[in-house]
Amino acid sequence: MSAKVDTPLFYSPLSYLRIALTTFIARRLLFALVLLAAVSLFTYLLFALLPTDPAALTCGKNCKPELIEANRVRLGYDKPIYEQYVQFVKGIFAGRTYGTGDVAFTCPAPSLGYSFNQHECVSTLIGKTFPVTAFLSLGAFILWMLLGVGTGTLAALHRGKWQDRLTSVVTSIGVSLPTFYVGLLVLFSVVIWLQWLPFPHYASPTDNLHDFLTAMILPWITLAVLSAASYTRITRNGVLEAMNEDFVRFGVAKGLKNRTVIRKYVLRAALIPIVTIAGLDFAALLGGAIVTESVFSLPGMGRLAIRSVTDSDLPVLVGTTLVAAVFIVMANTIVDIIYGILDPRVRLK
Amino acid sequence: MSNVPLLSVENLNVEFSTSDGVVHAVNDVSFSIQSGKTLGIVGESGSGKSVTASSILKLNTGITASTSGSILFNGKDILGADDKSIRAIRGSEIAMIFQDPLSALNPYYSIGNQIIEAYKVHHKKVKKTEARKIALEMLHRVGISNPEARIDEYPHQFSGGMRQRIVIATALINSPQLLIADEPTTALDVTVQAQILELMKDIQKENGMAIILITHDLGVVSETCDDVAVMYGGRIVEKASVQELFNTPTHPYSFGLLGAVRSLDNSARGELQTIAGSPPSLLNLPSGCSFLPRCNYADATRQQCVSSVPALQNVLPTSSSSACHLRAESLNVLKIKEPS
Known part of the structure; x- marks a missing residue:
């Protein structure tokens, strides 16, 4: 390389700190992997920490001690916890076979364990229930973002007028109402009292779209309206705050249209905090919308998790917790990356 | 020299209704400015100088502000202008820069994006590459060295003084006839202050624009202004040439x-x-x-x-x-x- 590099005459003192977006993303992903490893370890410690003996749960109340011991060995619970963890992690990547001979049961990768209560691989159970939760979360999420950001912006732009006051009253109610109450109320009034919809009976959208939609519409609306309330407030405050920024006034003074100023200057600034909480809220929902799924009897991951707690189904409990944690970590990483794209100042390190 | 002023403000009143009562921010203010001249508006915080300046671009919007009087710019009635015609004036014939250069630039877009945007909004048919060239020239004009390397950088990568230069470049990209500078140097340290004022005066000499300089710094006034209006309690209490204000002040x-x-x-x-x-x-x-x-x-x-x-x-x-x-x-x- 020639030594004559075209160096700029002047460089801001901060320039050397600036890193490319790709480096930034790579760094976030690496961090996420480390975090996931830690999360899986802590989750697996549930086996060691809970007072329940996992082997004793494998057969009924009047189980012989010999059988318990045999099952303990068969399922690997006789080994020290760190060896069990290594086996568990291996299973995630390579699949795992429990027991030997006729009673052997193989869970293909990613194996998250084997539920002896339900005689099923945990990954299969999660694979069955996750789409329900995903559809529920995604639909509700889209609805509540549109509703929350829309009404929040509207309220801010009409600050002090009736639109603002109405939103303020409605969101106060929305924020303070619990899901199980509103869920039951909606279910009762729409399905039982008004009989506008049949009682929800979940079906996969590819099997029966009609059943899918009639089962989903009420939980979507319930979740969306309740969650939207806090988004309305955050958006309203963010927009109002942004409108006081000098750069917004400067944008107006440039001769930009109101619509352009609101989109490019006000909402851009106001949306950044919303991206953060939206990402985390969505991830939490993906991990299982426990209350909503229970109220509307949706066979989702939330109900699977709850049942694993009441049945002391440890492998399922660990599996669902781990999957929920993975969503949170993934959401965090995605939020960070979106942040880096939205706000160039975040890319400093 | 023609005696028709570029801008004349007559009996301007601005009130804001708040929950505490009506704030009389500007009361019966009249002044005018000719092309190529610099008018200083001086006063303490809360004397109504910024509100007066904002009125010239109709920036005091919102339901609580009420403005009366008349503002004529090149014979055009500003206060009576509809949204579309006031937008055509903003940034193209009258530009405004604000006190804090650190917050006047949108942190989420590169400076090039913002300067080009300011140009394109009044020159819709100009191609982006052409606008970029003009932006580069303007950056060079305001003293940003190596503009090609820096045009795609973000505001946080520049120092305060550099940012105010970029703000000035953005404001002047359409060669406005009037620049309203609301305390343009207050947030900057003294040496940078002098450079920025110098820059504004140089550009004024080149293109003959008028400047309204709002400040509470009499030192700045004495260096840059031709005439001065001193504001107190929302009124102009003294109007004088700079020499006369400093030599023979006529108001207590x-x-x-x-x-x-x-x-x-x-x-x-x-x-x-x-x-x-x-x-x-x-x-x-x-x-x-x-x-x-x-x-x-x-x-x-x-x-x-x-x-x-x-x-x-x-x-x-x-x-x-x-x-x-x-x-x-x-x-x-x-x-x-x-x-x-």
Whole structure:
């Protein structure tokens, strides 16, 4: 390389700190992997920490001690916890076979364990229930973002007028109402009292779209309206705050249209905090919308998790917790990356 | 030189209704400015100078602001203009820059994006590559070295002084006839201040634009302005040329202000003077002269000062006008009755 590099005459003192977006993303992903490893370890410690003996749960109340011991060995619970963890992690990547001979049961990768209560691989159970939760979360999420950001912006732009006051009253109610109450109320009034919809009976959208939609519409609306309330407030405050920024006034003074100023200057600034909480809220929902799924009897991951707690189904409990944690970590990483794209100042390190 | 002013503001009143009452931010303000000239508007915080400036671009929007009077720019009625025609004026014929360069640029877009945007909004048919070239030239003009390397950087990568240069480049990209600078150097340190003022004056010399400079810094005024309007309690209390304001102030408030500035004269006397008391609340202005509670010269005219608001009148032998009930002899009075 020639030594004559075209160096700029002047460089801001901060320039050397600036890193490319790709480096930034790579760094976030690496961090996420480390975090996931830690999360899986802590989750697996549930086996060691809970007072329940996992082997004793494998057969009924009047189980012989010999059988318990045999099952303990068969399922690997006789080994020290760190060896069990290594086996568990291996299973995630390579699949795992429990027991030997006729009673052997193989869970293909990613194996998250084997539920002896339900005689099923945990990954299969999660694979069955996750789409329900995903559809529920995604639909509700889209609805509540549109509703929350829309009404929040509207309220801010009409600050002090009736639109603002109405939103303020409605969101106060929305924020303070619990899901199980509103869920039951909606279910009762729409399905039982008004009989506008049949009682929800979940079906996969590819099997029966009609059943899918009639089962989903009420939980979507319930979740969306309740969650939207806090988004309305955050958006309203963010927009109002942004409108006081000098750069917004400067944008107006440039001769930009109101619509352009609101989109490019006000909402851009106001949306950044919303991206953060939206990402985390969505991830939490993906991990299982426990209350909503229970109220509307949706066979989702939330109900699977709850049942694993009441049945002391440890492998399922660990599996669902781990999957929920993975969503949170993934959401965090995605939020960070979106942040880096939205706000160039975040890319400093 | 033509005597038709570029901008004339007549009897401007701006009120804001708040939950505490009506704030009379600007009261009966009139001034005008010719092309190529610089008018300073001086006053303390809350004297109505920024609100006056914002009115010229109709930036005091919202349901609570009400504006009356008239603002004529090149014969065009600004206050009566609809949204579309005021947008055509903003940034193209009248540009405005704000106090804090750190917050005047949108942190989420590169500076090039923002300058090009300012150009394109008034030159819709110009191609982006062409606009970029113009932006580069403008950046070079305001003293950003190596603009090609820096145009795609973000505001946070520039120092305060550099950012104010970028703000100026953005404001002047459409060669406006009038630049309103609302405390453009207040947030900058003194050496950078001087550079920025110098830059503004240079560009003014080149393109003959008028500048309205809003400031509370009399040093800045003396260096850059041709004429000065001193504001107090939402009114103009003195209008004068810079020389006359500094040599023969005709309003007790101006006199007080000058006493509070460190100059060669003042330092000879040792101590800086302050104006006792605080500026009036714009929520309930007194019925008479709003400076009366802080005035040291009102003994002879107190009755009048309490009951009626003094109008701006010429004070002979100067060409200044002053809103004070003390008339022709006021000059002498101010000189004799220096507070000790």
